[in-house]
Amino acid sequence: MLRSICILFSGLVFGLGLCISQMVNPVKVLGFLDIAGKWDPSLAFVMIGALLAATPGFFFVLKRHAPMFANNFPTLNESDIDSRLIIGGLIFGCGWGLVGLCPGPAIASIAYGLPSSLIFVAALVAGVSLANSFTRALRKF
């Protein structure tokens, strides 16, 4: 129960942060990516702010033996820099540059009630499922 409350609370704060920073607004995001045009550097400050909080935060949290309401921390892939990582990143970047929404802001944007964001989220879900089938198919070879 406590864990569920913490997860919900984290989600709420994350959503608030996306809106306050305007990361949720595709016009802002595309303005940031448009370095050759009317450049809007704001979103670099979102990244700086997030890292200012998360870098020391993660450092201290990961010194603990376990999270507060779970048995262990996730084991993360630390080493493999493979083609999947790079090609995945490049494909994602193309989608990001086309619309200006990455997954977090896309989900949060549902709160603005625009049909466009629902269409984007539906396509995003389709893309995730497609990637899962694709990875499964790759494993068979």
Next chain:
Amino acid sequence: MDIHNFTPFSALAGGILIGLSAVFLLLSSGRIAGISGLVQGALINESIQKRGQCILFLGGLIGGALLYRMSPGAIPSITIEAPMMVLVIGGILTGFGTSLGSGCTSGHGICGLARKSTRSLVATIAFMTAGIATVYFLRHILGA
């Protein structure tokens, strides 16, 4: 360089909240606040309990945005300019790419970089470069 609509303070404040949220999620439940991973977790193959956790966080994300919209002084709307076809293609590419590359702006760009992961740095450089190149192509070559 031509700088427009620069809002460094709200960007920094929002960014700090995002970072704190990621720290709190890891501390409380041992999960990484990578949204593409949570979307994937909400859709497939995890236990009902884990699936519920992912859905809860994503619901919170929407709830947080609703809270923001209801608060005084909030910027009331967002602008999505992409037409239908581009939304669909962009969404599929975003979902496919983040799944294949195991992370997005939050998972690699924030949580990964905060842990000083080289893998995440490589992924972040890849999606930033592709995003900048795509916008350059659309706006300055196609003139859209």
